[in-house]
Amino acid sequence: MSSAATRSVLLVGGTSEIGLAIVRRLAAADPSPLRPVLLGRDGEALAAALAALRADGCADGAIEIVDANRPEDHAEAVRRAFDHAGSVDLAIVAVGVLGGQAGLDADPREALEVMQVGFVGTGSLLLECLRRLRAQGHGTLVVLSSVAAERPRAANAIYGAAKAGLDALAQGLADSLSDSGVRVLVVRPGFVRTRMTAGLRAPGFATTPEAVARQTVEALGGRAHTVWAPGALRYVFVLVRHLPRSLFRRVPL
Numbered sequence: 001m002s003s004a005a006t007r008s009v010l011l012v013g014g015t016s017e018i019g020l021a022i023v024r025r026l027a028a029a030d031p032s033p034l035r036p037v038l039l040g041r042d043g044e045a046l047a048a049a050l051a052a053l054r055a056d057g058c059a060d061g062a063i064e065i066v067d068a069n070r071p072e073d074h075a076e077a078v079r080r081a082f083d084h085a086g087s088v089d090l091a092i093v094a095v096g097v098l099g100g101q102a103g104l105d106a107d108p109r110e111a112l113e114v115m116q117v118g119f120v121g122t123g124s125l126l127l128e129c130l131r132r133l134r135a136q137g138h139g140t141l142v143v144l145s146s147v148a149a150e151r152p153r154a155a156n157a158i159y160g161a162a163k164a165g166l167d168a169l170a171q172g173l174a175d176s177l178s179d180s181g182v183r184v185l186v187v188r189p190g191f192v193r194t195r196m197t198a199g200l201r202a203p204g205f206a207t208t209p210e211a212v213a214r215q216t217v218e219a220l221g222g223r224a225h226t227v228w229a230p231g232a233l234r235y236v237f238v239l240v241r242h243l244p245r246s247l248f249r250r251v252p253l
Contacts, residue, residue, distance in 0.1 A: 008035045012091065012092065014038025014039050021212065021213035022213040034059060035085065038062075038064075039078070040066065046065075064077055064084065068125065074125050082136075091129045101155060106158065119163075119165040141182065144189070147188050150164075183225075
């Protein structure tokens with residue numbers, strides 16, 4: 001830990017509802033102060049999120065501005081964020097956009113943004129955070145993936161492909177860091193009721209940011225490397241990943 005008295009958490013994607021729910025859950029789970037550092041592109045929204053965390057009992061924190069679509073800025077932004085924290089106990093990468101649901105008929109610019117942000121931009125931020133954690137010799141990184149990464153569907157081919165790339169990157173880097181003192185925890189939620197999914201039909205196994213946060217914080221206390229939220233999806237996808245494509249394309253997931 002960064003000190004005997006204060007823990008520190010970096011949230012990359014500092015206005016993410018799931019990410020903020022994890023931070024609040026962490027703050028409530030331990031009486032020692034939790035210092036949040038929020039990294040994102042909207043300074044006003046980040047400041048509001050930080051104020052809300054303080055009202056919920058977190059210690060004073062900081063914000064830093066970064067755009068996932070500007071990888072050339074990522075190393076410096078992450079460095080500044082780590083400097084604010086002093087030493088980061090936990091980094092959460094919660095970046096992504098939901099779009100391109102129409103597949104080939106989606107606006108090409110929208111489809112490109114989903115892939116650019118969901119894999120290239122988020123992957124770049126993930127790499128910078130892990131480099132910093134490895135340099136300090138300790139810490140945990142939580143990356144928000146999706147069950148869509150396990151087997152992208154026709155209805156979410158673009159989003160699912162971006163998440164699949166990010167998920168594979170995180171899992172591979174986790175293995176490369178096994179002896180470094182750095183842990184990587186990949187979280188794969190199903191459909192989560194958030195602002196991003198407002199207006200979409202909620203399928204079976206829909207969940208909430210608070211439920212995902214509870215499962216994530218519980219997993220941080222153990223040795224898991226992957227979290228499915230809700231947990232039943234782990235068993236659903238044992239079957240789904242092996243379905244013939246002729247059947248899979250008709251499954252109403």
